[in-house]
Amino acid sequence: MTPSTHWIVGPGALGRLIALRLAERVPVRLVGRRPLPARQTLVSPEGKTREQSLAMARTDALPMEVPAVVHLTTKAHAAEAAHATLAAQLPSGVPLVLWQNGFACQPALTERHDGPVLCATTTEGAHVQADDRVIHAGHGHTFLGALDGSNADLARALARTLTDAGLPAEAVDDIRIRLWRKLAVNAAINPLVARFTIRNGQLRDRPFRPMVERSINEVAAILAAEGVTPPGGSGLEGWRELVWQVIEATAANRASMLQDVLAGRVTEHEAILAPLLAAASRHQLSAPCLARHLQDLRLRTQKLAEPPTTC
Numbered sequence: 001m002t003p004s005t006h007w008i009v010g011p012g013a014l015g016r017l018i019a020l021r022l023a024e025r026v027p028v029r030l031v032g033r034r035p036l037p038a039r040q041t042l043v044s045p046e047g048k049t050r051e052q053s054l055a056m057a058r059t060d061a062l063p064m065e066v067p068a069v070v071h072l073t074t075k076a077h078a079a080e081a082a083h084a085t086l087a088a089q090l091p092s093g094v095p096l097v098l099w100q101n102g103f104a105c106q107p108a109l110t111e112r113h114d115g116p117v118l119c120a121t122t123t124e125g126a127h128v129q130a131d132d133r134v135i136h137a138g139h140g141h142t143f144l145g146a147l148d149g150s151n152a153d154l155a156r157a158l159a160r161t162l163t164d165a166g167l168p169a170e171a172v173d174d175i176r177i178r179l180w181r182k183l184a185v186n187a188a189i190n191p192l193v194a195r196f197t198i199r200n201g202q203l204r205d206r207p208f209r210p211m212v213e214r215s216i217n218e219v220a221a222i223l224a225a226e227g228v229t230p231p232g233g234s235g236l237e238g239w240r241e242l243v244w245q246v247i248e249a250t251a252a253n254r255a256s257m258l259q260d261v262l263a264g265r266v267t268e269h270e271a272i273l274a275p276l277l278a279a280a281s282r283h284q285l286s287a288p289c290l291a292r293h294l295q296d297l298r299l300r301t302q303k304l305a306e307p308p309t310t311c
């Protein structure tokens with residue numbers, strides 16, 4: 001029998017949004033490392049509530065079923081470990097879709113996974129409200145494709161399935177560029193809002209505006225050296241346009257990195273800032289603002305890992 005079930009591994013905000021939407025069209029199984037209620041509620045951006053029961057599994061006790069596709073929806077820093085647990089139990093040839101932000105796990109897992117690998121970048125917005133409730137905060141758009149442009153038929157079929165399920169998606173042959181563009185936006189916005197505990201829109205004001213401009217300057221120089229172009233316009237002006245447009249459109253948002261900081265979780269700084277700084281170093285460019293953000297966020301992560309003092 002042809003496999004038909006989509007496994008969604010990493011049952012957080014994005015994973016549960018994808019699972020609950022896809023479940024209207026195809027068989028779905030939500031795979032996590034701890035038990036979650038099978039009955040899940042999705043609240044739409046328009047405020048509509050829909051309840052649905054999902055098939056569940058634990059990563060350490062996967063069923064015998066062969067999935068049609070595995071969607072990996074953990075945070076970027078958890079992706080390689082989650083994949084290692086899965087890969088030991090999956091037959092070869094199962095397609096994998098990587099939904100992480102940044103550009104860290106994508107090349108490594110594309111190399112390592114024994115089957116087709118697609119990367120996805122999405123502007124859908126979701127957050128978890130409880131173990132049985134996820135909020136779809138804002139509609140977005142998803143691009144899908146393999147880093148080397150291969151498996152175009154698979155990307156097209158998957159984009160159709162996602163679109164039919166209410167998550168508009170498009171297969172593209174330049175996903176690498178699109179991942180870098182999202183990373184560029186995240187690098188200019190996230191470390192600053194996380195550091196100063198502000199909403200995205202406050203970046204428009206002093207004293208933050210010049211800080212954003214400095215980050216954009218650094219990002220633009222690095223990406224020019226990498227041959228990554230902004231979507232409209234060109235060079236520095238194109239990157240400024242993109243970043244300020246996103247800040248305007250998401251002015252009321254608490255960015256994901258700020259949410260992680262407020263919740264005492266590890267942020268996705270390694271996936272967003274480290275690839276940029278590695279590129280800067282390859283091209284002998286200096287990026288002091290980005291380097292400082294990475295250093296601060298690494299220090300914060302180290303402190304999170306330290307055992308609490310007893311007095």
Ligand SMILES: NC(=O)C1=CN([C@@H]2O[C@H](COP(=O)(O)OP(=O)(O)OC[C@H]3O[C@@H](n4cnc5c(N)ncnc54)[C@H](OP(=O)(O)O)[C@@H]3O)[C@@H](O)[C@H]2O)C=CC1
Nearest residue numbers: 010011012013014033073074075076078082100101125126
């Ligand atoms: N949320 C959004 O709107 C968007 C998110 N993204 C990207 O999608 C990715 C996921 O984000 P988001 O859903 O917000 O993150 P969440 O933290 O809400 O979800 C991550 C999930 O992964 C699970 N997990 C961690 N390690 C493992 C493991 N080894 N095996 C199985 N599951 C595991 C966590 O489980 P546990 O509860 O056990 O820790 C959690 O349920 C990130 O890279 C993010 O940048 C991109 C665009 C939009």
Ligand SMILES: CC(C)(CO)C(=O)C(=O)O
Nearest residue numbers: 189250253254255256257
């Ligand atoms: C675009 C932005 C900054 C919107 O908040 C985002 O992607 C995030 O929060 O990580």
